[in-house]
Each structure stands twice: as structure tokens, then as C-alpha cells.
Amino acid sequence: MKYIVYFMMLVMIAGCQKEELTIVEGEDDEAFTDDRQLKSLLMSVVSHDGSFDDIVDNSSCFSIDFPYTCYYNGYPYPVNSIDDLAIFKNGDELIPEFPVNITFADYLQAEVPDVTAFNQLIDLCANGSLYNDIINCVDIIYPVRISVYDPSNSSFETIIFEHDKQTFQSIVGFEGDRIASIQYPIQLRMQNEVVLTINSNDALKTEILSMIPFCE
Template sequence: MKTLKFISAIAITAILSFTSCQSEESTEVGTNPNANSSTSTTASNYERAAMNDGSDDDFLDGNSCTELLFPLSATINGKPITLISKLDFSTVLNIMGEFNDDNDTVIFDFPISVKTSNYTEVVVNNQAEFSTLKQQCETAEQQGKDAISCIDIQFPVTMLTYNVTLEQTGSVVVQSEKQLYTFMTGLDGDELFAVNYPISATLSNGTSIQIKSDAEFQDAISECVQFEDEKDDAANTATEVEAILSGTKFKVETFITGGVNKANDYANWSIEFTNDSKIVAKNIINSVLGEIEGTYTVSSETDAFVNINFANNTAVSALKNDWIVSTYSNTLVTLKSKTDASVTLAFKKL
């Protein structure tokens, strides 16, 4: 889940408007030494937090700077599909999740429409234009012009306005992210603003907070960006571990539980992770024992996980667990129990 959203350079600049409540008096009148200019860090923080979020459909377009608009048609892994709303995302994910060792392909039926970070709707006519938007998004990230989508501000929020002599000129009641973005990008060079704190917000880790100053807003952003970075790192780890496991046979290198290494209990068993999320234990010495089939999934939060599920009362049922990925290479994957870090398991490639 990326947090980048960008104003496309090829998008036609839209004239955004909103109805604001403006008055010559408010709860704070007079001067405010903490007023911010349009080029301040606080202005940048609020502008980036208010950009249109295009990250929900990244698994389709690979571009968190644009939001796909419906309806649209595409071919997913060779299967044509028409998407009417976000409810159709589950169908796409099911197609992509059928096998975990293939390269998912998405071919759009152009033209398609997207909404950019500045809320402008743009018609994308071909793959070249689509690729240009994606490249601009990557450039935005490198230049620090990315949006902040890990914090949701609770509206309404009142912005107090000032002139360059710090005298209050009015106030604006902002009712939505789009209105906040319009307010921030509409400030002139000789206009200053201050947020009428406190305001409430929710971070992407689920924490609800009350913010009482510009500094606290910056701290909240730093906290949620760090959380998103950890999620991205974990997601990358999960992808790499799944690629190592899928379609490959392993042996139990170590299995430590209760302080004892019980790897010898599985010396005669191979463990195969198939590309359709099955895990198959096979006794390579005694064929009479046959095969024991279970399931596995690889997922992530702020850690990467491998869930192994075998039926109870089998020769390998003790391997059933929710495991956290500790370390991994192309030949060795080490895990620890999600509930008891002293229980560890290592698979070595055969």
C-alpha cells in the first residue's frame, strides 16, 4: 500500500472551487506569530495530505498518483474483464491470485480516464501516455513531491487567514480534502494562514489522535510515514519469500520447540510449496506413508508471515503455525512463531 500521489504534469489545470465560510472575526482575532506562508513546511504538509488518493488501485495501474475512473475494461492475465466499480477489484485479485509464481499482466483497453492528485480528470489515450504518468509519479517520489495518504484529517477544519503584517483578515471553514487542497494551492504570496487547532485525525495504523499544533501535525506525519515504510518493506519481503518457496521442495533444517531441535523427526520428509498455495509433505523413505497435503499463505503487515496449515494428528501437524519471516535467502528460509519467538523453524532447499 504506497502513499504517493502527484499532480500530473500533462493534466490540464482545473479550476477548482468550493464554498467557504469567511468572516472578519473568528475565535482568534488580531495577530498570530505562528502564521504560515504558502511555501512553509506546514503548507506543504497540508497540501500533500489533501491530495487525491490514487493508491487503492495500485495493483492494477502501478501508479499511486492516479485514480482509475469507471467504467473501464482490461485484460488481466489473458482474461478480459469490465470493471464497473471498486466492487470488481475482488474479481481482479482472484485472477491475479490464482497462481503465485506467474507474472501478472494488465492490458487496458484505451482510452481510459483517471483522476490526478489535483483532482483533475484526464483521458489517457494510449500506453505511451499511461507510461508517462507513471514515470512522472516515480519522479515525484524521488523529488519529495509525493502525497501523504497515511493520515486522514477529520473535517471541518477552520483556517485563519492573515496578511503579511500578521493581522487576521478572515477565516475559512474547510469541509473536505478537496477543499483543503484548493485552499492550500490557492494561497497568494502575500497571504498567511494558521490552523485553528485542535483538529482530529486518524493514522493508517488505526490510531485516532488530536493535533494541537503544526509541530504535532509534523510528528503525526512522521509516525504514519514510518509505519507505511515498514509495511512496504514487509510487503517486499513477503513477495520475495513467496517467490523462493513457490514450486520448490525443502527439508526441515531446524525445528526448535521447548528448547529442543526436533528436525530429526522430519528427516525423511520433503516439504513442497506448490504454486497454487498447497503445501505437500512426502515421506521420501517410506512411500506407504504417502503424502500429507495442507495449505500455506504468505502475507504481510509490518512483518512478513508464512501461515502453514496441516490437519491435526498427522506426522507433520506440529509445523502448523503462523510464522514470522526472520531471515531468508535463495536456499534457506528461517521463521519464528508469531505467538512464541522461542519456537523457530528453518526450511532448506533440496
């Protein structure tokens, strides 16, 4: 009798090991970190779009952090939000009062001390030296859950993304052999306000690529 029990225990252990292997393979199948194109597309979707204040800085690679002051026709004008820029039109000359703090498309921040440094950054953006991969016609609807598997210690963790900055910085931070997979379904809001439900990496890539020609 004890041999029968021992045999049944071996079968149960083997079954559990097979199920665990299947879970790991499933995570690997849905990993977006190994797909360079998809990873790059996601970073572009969630990068910081600095184009909303181009009337001031003439650069979509970064935006000026609120609050700050601009001079318009020689008079100081406080800028506390994007709404304060709505009254101006293309061709209006707005000169920021320095120093100003800026946020780049990759969410790095810096202080710009004077107009010389400011113009240098504008030139760097214009010649492609600054990160400016922005897809502004697709938005991720949060929260999004990400499963991360670390083969070095066989551990799993779940990260909940709540906003674009966290998503961008986390994707940049996925290094080495860590396997990150999206827990589908997720939703995207497209430029025409249509909300799509996405169920796979392939569908996610296809939908983002299909919208790029319509981005500004």
C-alpha cells in the same frame, strides 16, 4: 467635565486598537502558510492516493477514474469501484480499454488516449517527474475551519474544509501575503485507527512526521 469625557474616549479607542492588533498577531503566530515544511506535509496528507489501482496502472502518481473497462485474459471486465479490483492479485495482467480519464496526485485530471501515452505517464511517475508526495497513513477528520487574513485590505474570512481535494486545492491557492491559520483543535486519524486531538502547528507537524516511517 467635557475634558474628562474626551480623555475617557481616547483611552477606550486606544484599548480597542490594542485588542485588534493582538488578534492579528495571534493569526500570524498560528499561520501554517509561512511554514514550508508544515504546508508541504499537509499537502502530502491530503493528496490523492492513486495506489489503490496499481494492479492496473502500476503507478501511485495517478488513478483511473471509474467506470472503465479492463481486459483480463482477453475478456472485458467492467471496473465500477475499487471493490471490482479486489479479486485480482499481483501478477495478473489487466489492460485498460482506451481512452481513459485519470486523476493525478495533485487532483489535476486528464484523458489518456492510448497505451503509448499511458506508458509514458507510468515512466514519468517512476522517474520522479510527476507529483507523488503522498502520506497515506494519516487522515484529517473533517470539517476543519481555516482563518484567512488578507493584509492588503485587512479582511478576515473563515473557510470550512470538508474533504481532502478541497483542502489540497485551497492550500495551493494561498498566495501572496494571505495568512492562513488552522482553528484548533483538529483531529487526525492515524494508521492504527487511533484518533489524536491536535492543538497547535508544532504538534501537527510532530505527529505527521512521526508517522511517515510507518506509511506504505
